[in-house]
Amino acid sequence: MARIAGSSGPKTEEAIRRAGLQLLYTHGYAAMSLRQLAGAVGIQQGSLYNYFRNKQEFLFELIRSHMRDLHAALDAALLPEGNGVARLTRFVEFHVAYHIERPQEVFICYSELRSLEPENFSAIVAMRRDYEDKLIEILEFGRATGEFRLADTRMAAYAILAMLSGICTWYRPGGRLSKDEVRETFLGMVLSLVSGVGMEESLPEPPRLAEVSRSGARRR
Known part of the structure; x- marks a missing residue:
């Protein structure tokens, strides 16, 4: 992600990325909060805005x-x-x-x-x-x-x-x-x-119900 002037450096940026991945993977986007993200990295929530707007x-x-x-x-x-x-x-x-x-x-x-x-x-x-x-x-x-x-x-x-x-x-x-x-x-x-067989090749026509019944009937 793009670094914004005044940020504390690429190490913090990478830590934010790793923590964010874990939180999103575990909780999902809707449940994850920026407060959670800041806490996972060990920085103030306001410091996150040096790296992204929202x-x-x-x-x-x-x-x-x-x-x-x-x-x-x-x-x-x-x-x-x-x-x-x-x-x-x-x-x-x-x-x-x-x-x-x-x-x-x-x-x-x-x-x-x-x-x-x-x-x-x-x-x-x-x-x-x-x-x-x-x-x-x-x-x-x-x-x-x-x-x-x-x-x-x-x-x-x-x-x-x-x-x-x-x-x-x-x-x-x-x-x-x-x-x-x-x-x-x-x-x-x-x-x-x-x-395998492509979809352009026609499949054999299924047998009619009467034919199935005759072929499947037991011989007495």
């Missing part, structure tokens, strides 16, 4: 900072070349690892999007759409090369992101599955999704 700006800057970090990390991780499977594999591996490592930021980014005022909401949604577009580009590339069988790459991207991002709500270090096992399981499911 609670809404604090939330917005936290989420925007997270989205900027997410974009930068993804750009560094993606393969500039390679086939569709290799590119999608790298995306999935990155997304899962990032969400495991930063569960608080990810959870707040999703759960508190509704708490943003309209202008701030639109700015974050645009950043999320840019992230989604990078996955869609990979899926479209794989479809063009014949590796992926997808009728609607945008719908597939939404499904993949919804599945992968949910990890921040249930994964716990030291649980039944290791990070590597979670990553490999997710990767297998995603690759199965994109290489």
